[in-house]
Amino acid sequence: QSVLTQPPSASGTPGQRVTISCSGSSSNIGSNTVNWFQQLPGTAPKLLIYTNNQRPSGVPDRFSGSKSGTSASLAISGLQSEDEADYYCAAWDDSLNGWVFGGGTKLTVL
């Protein structure tokens, strides 16, 4: 059971917009920023979004993040087949004094 809650799966067709939610509590998302990671099959995770809504250099602007209260979300617009991957949210937890991750969402492009 992960501290942050994500839907286990999501799907969309090419060109569609998909959102993935991440629910936490006051000790993590409620008081700290959220990062999102993309893990393509068989590869190491890659930072996709940091500090709630910032994109590292090289990440397309089709990817966007937002946070409200104790929840966050990742939106992917103009869905492409290469977006098929696992997506994880993460935040520092002040009570646990460590990082907590969501369980991951497997995105399928139909």
Add this chain to the structure above:
Amino acid sequence: EVQLVESGGGLVQPGGSLRLSCAASGFTFSSSAMNWVRQAPGKGLDWVSTISPGGGSSYYADSVKGRFTISRDNSKNTLYLQMNSLRAEDTAVYYCAKDRHCDFWGQGTLVTVSS
């Protein structure tokens, strides 16, 4: 170019020990917090430990506290994870990740705990 290369994984019996290394290059290692994150086969990401840039502060997941020790040698640009009293549930790919945002990850090293 940023590079993180993990090594030291392998097969170990329950109760055994292993030391993982992460060789860093392409950035100012001594200015970066570093992290270990693991992923059990077919499972999600699981944070293990974080160490401050100078090594003076470290943090551990409850599941490894008292068994694992994170350390770093800034003169060698290398991060370590000493793992003792290993259990079957520690079986995973172990990744090192750079900085407070985990903005770059190594390719991982597989640790298998089994008799």
